[in-house]
Amino acid sequence: MIDFGNPVHLIAFVVMAIGLFFDIVGCLGLVRLPDVYNRLQAGTKCVTLGTFLILLGVLIRFGFDAMGVKALLCLWFIAMTSPTAAHAIARAAHKAGFPLWKGSVVDRYAGSKEDPKGVAS
Amino acid sequence: MNKVLSAFVFNLLVWLAVTWTFDPVSLAIGAVLAAAIAFALRNVELEEVPLLLMPHRLLWALLYIPVLFLYVVRANLDVAWRVLHPALPIRPGIVKARTTLKSPGARVLLANSITLTPGTLSVDVVDDTFYVHRIHVPEDDPDGDMERSMGRFESYLRRIFE
Known part of the structure; x- marks a missing residue:
């Protein structure tokens, strides 16, 4: 699949490797960060960029053929849906009363008229 | 009507991009699906797309x-x-x-x-x-x-x- 003598393949490989790095960091963040909000930060976005770069690597490797264009479409859908989903989860978690991590410094959302039942950290 | 038509064309283009073939059977399936989706979404307002x-x-x-x-x-x-x-x-x-x-x-x-x-x-x-x-x-x-x-x-x- 990857021919290292071919510069296009090499660039694609490097882009995919960087994407993989961000995916790994995202997974690490999911384990290491303390509460649902911080985990969403790492879990959805490092992973968005990671997956984005892997698909970009596929596009570079195959160009605009059946495989590459599918990668381009997936890339677009991920970039659009992933932040929306993260936003929905964060909002639902706050409304359901999940507290922020005890080390959190400020919560301007708690007690606002949009979320009167929300708990402060 | 205009909106349904443009949605149909857009759907068909996405279908073509995903399947990446001009095979008549595939095209026919795509056209049916594109029409069905365009019809289902006829009441959705997308005022900012233009x-x-x-x-x-x-x-x-x-x-x-x-x-x-x-x-x-x-x-x-x-x-x-x-x-x-x-x-x-x-x-x-x-x-x-x-x-x-x-x-x-x-x-x-x-x-x-x-x-x-x-x-x-x-x-x-x-x-x-x-x-x-x-x-x-x-x-x-x-x-x-x-x-x-x-x-x-x-x-x-x-x-x-x-």
């Missing part, structure tokens, strides 16, 4: 993609550093920031841009007020700092939508 067909707005939209991508990469490196750091240097919290953008489409894209830029996550949008969770809240003027960060995106989004 705006994007104006050339100068489209140009700004295309310019916005690499700009956003650069911010995303830069901010991702920041989060990667925090996650990999043994001491986990985070100072999380939810801040409140106001936007000057008026159009709903621009606000949606702003909220998505904030969320895509790691370290910041839109929790709720109420009228012109954004509630944003940050992984590292700055010491002084947390709300103002967020508004300045949003300003970078707002200048582009305003040119695209307003």
Whole structure:
């Protein structure tokens, strides 16, 4: 699949490797960060960029053929849906009363008229 | 009718891109599906889509993609550093920031841009007020700092939508 003598393949490989790095960091963040909000930060976005770069690597490797264009479409859908989903989860978690991590410094959302039942950290 | 037709054409183009073949059977299936989806969505209002067909707005939209991508990469490196750091240097919290953008489409894209830029996550949008969770809240003027960060995106989004 990857021919290292071919510069296009090499660039694609490097882009995919960087994407993989961000995916790994995202997974690490999911384990290491303390509460649902911080985990969403790492879990959805490092992973968005990671997956984005892997698909970009596929596009570079195959160009605009059946495989590459599918990668381009997936890339677009991920970039659009992933932040929306993260936003929905964060909002639902706050409304359901999940507290922020005890080390959190400020919560301007708690007690606002949009979320009167929300708990402060 | 016009809207259903343009939705049909758009759906068919997506189908062609996904299947990447002009095989008649595949095309027929695609046409049926595209028509069904266009008909099902006939009552969905997409009042801001025609705006994007104006050339100068489209140009700004295309310019916005690499700009956003650069911010995303830069901010991702920041989060990667925090996650990999043994001491986990985070100072999380939810801040409140106001936007000057008026159009709903621009606000949606702003909220998505904030969320895509790691370290910041839109929790709720109420009228012109954004509630944003940050992984590292700055010491002084947390709300103002967020508004300045949003300003970078707002200048582009305003040119695209307003």
